[in-house]
Amino acid sequence: MLSGIANAAITVAVVSPTDLNYTKDATLAIVFTVLDSNNERDDYNASIYYSTVQGQQTTTIVTDLNLAAGVEGGATTNCNGTNTAFDTTARTCFYTWDTSAIADTNYYIDVNVYAILATCNEGLICVQDDKNADSGTFVLDKTAPTDLNVTVPAAVRAPGTTVTYAVTDTNSPIAKFWVSTDKGTTYIDNGVATTYAVDCAPSQTNWFYFKATDKADNNSTVSTQDVTCEGSQGAAVCGNGICDAQRAGETAATCPVDCSALCGDSACTHTESPETCALDCGTCGDAICSTEEDCSSCETDCGTCETDPPIDDEPVTPPINGDTPPAPECTTDSECVSNNSCTTGQCINEECSFAAKADGTFCEFGKECVNAECTEIPIFPVIPGPVDTTNYVAIVVVVVIVIGAAYFYFKGMK
Secondary structure, X not given: OOXXXXXXXXXXXXXXXXXXXXXXXXXXXXXXXXXXXXXXEEEEEEEEEEEOOOOOOOEEEEEEEEOOOEOOOEOOOOEOOOOOOOOOOOEEEEEEEEOOOOOOEEEEXXXXXXXXXXXXXXXXXXXEEEEEEEOOOEEEOOOOOEEXXXXXXXXXXXXXXXXXXXEEXXXXXXXXXXXXXXXXXXXXXXXXXXXXXXXXXXXXXXXXEEEEEEOOOOEOOOEEEEEEEEEOOOOOOOOOOOOOHHHHOOOOOOOOOOOOOOOOOOOOOOOOOOOOOHHHHOOOOOOOOOOOOOOOOOHHHHXXXXXXXXXXXXXXXXXXXXXXXXXXXOOOHHHOXXXXXXXXXXXXXXXXXXXXXXXXXXXXXXXXXXXXXXXXXOOOOOOOOOOOOHHHHHHHHHHHXXXXXXXXXXXXXX
16 A cells, blocks of 8 residues: 555545444445545445454455556456446445355444555556545344243233243344244234234134344244133133133023033933933932922922911910920921821921822822722623523423433333
């Protein structure tokens, strides 16, 4: 490089990479502009460096990069356009840097541009000027985020339950997280939020795919999680369309509007019938008071219907202090024993009541109940039909003949 009288007319500015820029590019474009008010110069060159400390020019990327066609540079140029004039407007120049072997970390770019007078001949002292410019810090990051961990709550209830996740990235912050609910076909941009609200129906299993992208545009590997929703997060209410057996113990018996029929739950619900579920919809006497039975149709299964106590016109005399109130006549039906085999004893309001059995009920041998009395079953006489007398006439004729013959026999012996 020739030395000479300094002239500080050159202006250099680094356009890219910009301050706080993150990149994963294996070939990074270094872009800068040059402006020179001294139109007497036409040979422009640049040297480019990188370092981890601003302005240090620690490591050389390229030297004597030709920026314009001139006396020394020949026809090759690394700037837009082919003319040598830098004095009208700032010209944009560039260089492609191979970063494949460069370690990931923060860097600075330094660009030094220098120019020589067009009239400088060999052996003469030429006027030269140079100008240095550096970039702001930028991050080279070719490494994807790692260790994407997703945490699913032990009991997932939708809506309202959230899945949390975290990721590790040494060189770049995370730009956004992505969530897929269709097994990776499409992804939802979840921003920088580290939680995602699970939304699925009770007892439904959904697959959620998660991945992260850092600011250098590196994508992490995909983490897949299966999430099974157990029920609604809201209050368990019969009629909300959710059969919440776990929290509220709802069944078809306790909440048929939410829960489907289940044979064996002691409830004859929905489409169940004695034919399809005799256990729930059985007949009277099976010890199950089904929805088809009540106290009036099946006292054995459903118990005795409550009745109003009889009205007693007699005034009730309250017991005198110290007197023992009369003992109840009965407390159970077994204590009401009827002497009439055509009545059934029941204990109602601590008093025995006797109800008549149905007419025709067997009460004793050869007897049946009629109007609550054990009555003999009537026996109706059998009236014979006409008799065939042909054989009797024949017998009579034979007898007459025998008697006549005997008469004449003995008469002749006299």
